[in-house]
Amino acid sequence: MKKRPVILDGDPGHDDAIAWVFAQADPQLDIKAVVSVAGNQTIVKTTRNAHRICTLLGIEAPVARGASRPITADPVTAGNWHGESGLDGPPMPEPDRPLCPLPGVELMAKVLRESPEPVMIIATGPLTNVATLLTTYPSLKSKIARISIMGGGVTHGNWKPAAEFNIFEDPEAAWIVFHAGLPLTMCGLDVTEKALITPDDFPRILSVGNQTARIVEGWLQFFYRFPMQLGYSGAPVHDPCAVLIQTHPEIFRTREMYVDIELEGEYTRGATVADFRGYSDMKPNVTVVMDIDREKYIDLLVEALAFYDGREVPVNE
Numbered sequence: 001m002k003k004r005p006v007i008l009d010g011d012p013g014h015d016d017a018i019a020w021v022f023a024q025a026d027p028q029l030d031i032k033a034v035v036s037v038a039g040n041q042t043i044v045k046t047t048r049n050a051h052r053i054c055t056l057l058g059i060e061a062p063v064a065r066g067a068s069r070p071i072t073a074d075p076v077t078a079g080n081w082h083g084e085s086g087l088d089g090p091p092m093p094e095p096d097r098p099l100c101p102l103p104g105v106e107l108m109a110k111v112l113r114e115s116p117e118p119v120m121i122i123a124t125g126p127l128t129n130v131a132t133l134l135t136t137y138p139s140l141k142s143k144i145a146r147i148s149i150m151g152g153g154v155t156h157g158n159w160k161p162a163a164e165f166n167i168f169e170d171p172e173a174a175w176i177v178f179h180a181g182l183p184l185t186m187c188g189l190d191v192t193e194k195a196l197i198t199p200d201d202f203p204r205i206l207s208v209g210n211q212t213a214r215i216v217e218g219w220l221q222f223f224y225r226f227p228m229q230l231g232y233s234g235a236p237v238h239d240p241c242a243v244l245i246q247t248h249p250e251i252f253r254t255r256e257m258y259v260d261i262e263l264e265g266e267y268t269r270g271a272t273v274a275d276f277r278g279y280s281d282m283k284p285n286v287t288v289v290m291d292i293d294r295e296k297y298i299d300l301l302v303e304a305l306a307f308y309d310g311r312e313v314p315v316n317e
């Protein structure tokens, strides 16, 4: 099978980490670079987490440190969801190699330049790196096959009433990405809050029996507690949707829509304003993912975890 080259860009983050578990296990994808961004935690923490996740999963692509703050917005972090480290829970391995010396956006540009074919960017954090790449190197747009993001939502937010965390963190970056004229897939809260993993699923995940399955179960044990307090019936494990919509579209339902980013609203800054009923005469610019078959999502996770059988790396107790 011919693999599709991808760049992973995220702010790990428990659900970013699980997104990367899926990406590394999938025979359709060839991970060319991993880039961190400030979001769930500071850039120092998300970069360290990204580096350790790559060691855990055997992702050999270079790992580079991305943007340390949004383009103009004030940074916020989500320690309430992801803990002090940004990836609280089970012990993790120390990085097995140095970070790539290039800044994240330069690594992305290098991968695009050197790739014989267009590369997909899977972005599961604030869109700061992607927007900076587009504005700094507009000529490389033709080397981007698609941008697949977790962010936004048609009907509601999760950080503010109308704004989802990744978009709220850097709305100016999101605006640049949504106006880039590139193929764009948005996995917003409409779908990702249906990508629930509940404590009833944990034994099945653990029963895969390898180190990665034990660590993923440990991440979920940490990650489900805060949403359960908020009244969710499990953990909304958002970010893997941005990977799986590209590899397993059959478990999702999508709609083409015009979506813009609110930059000004007193109550709505960072909202993704989606023309759900086709009121405007703007052409659809986004494939919006609306629904997921949750049972199949869990089946795919169990299947992906089995890929790591036989892999065991020392962790830092």
Ligand code: BDR
Pocket: 011, 013, 014, 015, 016, 040, 078, 081, 124, 125, 150, 158, 164, 165, 166, 238, 239
């Ligand atoms: C998004 O925000 C982060 O906390 C998660 O990693 C996910 O990317 C959900 O709103």
Ligand code: CA
Pocket: 010, 011, 012, 013, 015, 016, 040, 124, 125, 239
């Ligand atoms: Ca994320």
